[in-house]
Amino acid sequence: RTGFENRCLKLLVAAYKNAIQYMTISLDWDENDITAQLHEYIDSNQLRLDWSIISNVEHHLPKDSVTKMKGFAAKYPRIDLRFVTIKSSLEYQYFFEAKNLKEKSSALKRRYIHTGIDNFNSKKYSNGCLVAYLLNGNVELTIGGINSLLVKDNREKEMLSKENCKYHDNYYESTHSNIRCLKHYIFDFTLIQN
Numbered sequence: 001r002t003g004f005e006n007r008c009l010k011l012l013v014a015a016y017k018n019a020i021q022y023m024t025i026s027l028d029w030d031e032n033d034i035t036a037q038l039h040e041y042i043d044s045n046q047l048r049l050d051w052s053i054i055s056n057v058e059h060h061l062p063k064d065s066v067t068k069m070k071g072f073a074a075k076y077p078r079i080d081l082r083f084v085t086i087k088s089s090l091e092y093q094y095f096f097e098a099k100n101l102k103e104k105s106s107a108l109k110r111r112y113i114h115t116g117i118d119n120f121n122s123k124k125y126s127n128g129c130l131v132a133y134l135l136n137g138n139v140e141l142t143i144g145g146i147n148s149l150l151v152k153d154n155r156e157k158e159m160l161s162k163e164n165c166k167y168h169d170n171y172y173e174s175t176h177s178n179i180r181c182l183k184h185y186i187f188d189f190t191l192i193q194n
Helices: 003-022 032-044 046-050 106-121 139-152
Strands: 055-060 079-089 090-102 128-138 171-175 181-188
Touching: 003 032, 003 046, 003 079, 003 090, 003 139, 003 181, 032 055, 032 079, 055 139, 079 128, 079 171, 090 106, 106 128, 106 181, 128 139
Parallel strands: 090 128, 128 181
Antiparallel strands: 055 079, 079 090, 171 181
């Protein structure tokens, strides 16, 4: 399972590096636009085929609590990016939830907390992590802003802490009551000057 998670991360980080190298992301794009572009790179990566990984965007997460009548599928939560592999008749899935961030936008930082962190902590999303698309500002100052909002909400124990990751430099972890560790990968698209 950990090996599969690492392969998923390698594919996503390679897509991010391609987007930076070829400057294919526009800093005014919505998060779904960025995810779609990154998915194109993931989908065309030969390693994905070598590792027998399938990926898709905007994956529905069915819930038993939804009554099945016309329009029920629209009530399912959706996660931005899903990876799947089948090994020895066992299926493994891993998910990434994406959020746009800007250093000076408290609204985007609040959204990161409420529809990112909280959706994992409530187990609406499981078996995955958050990936932030930084579109303006500095990584450390933006993370500091998220942490300040968590402190303001009396959630100091949930603050993001920078950790080492051999696949990506801007990697953070946070600890939560319902889940042990939530991983956060920050993709700094401010490196693209467009």
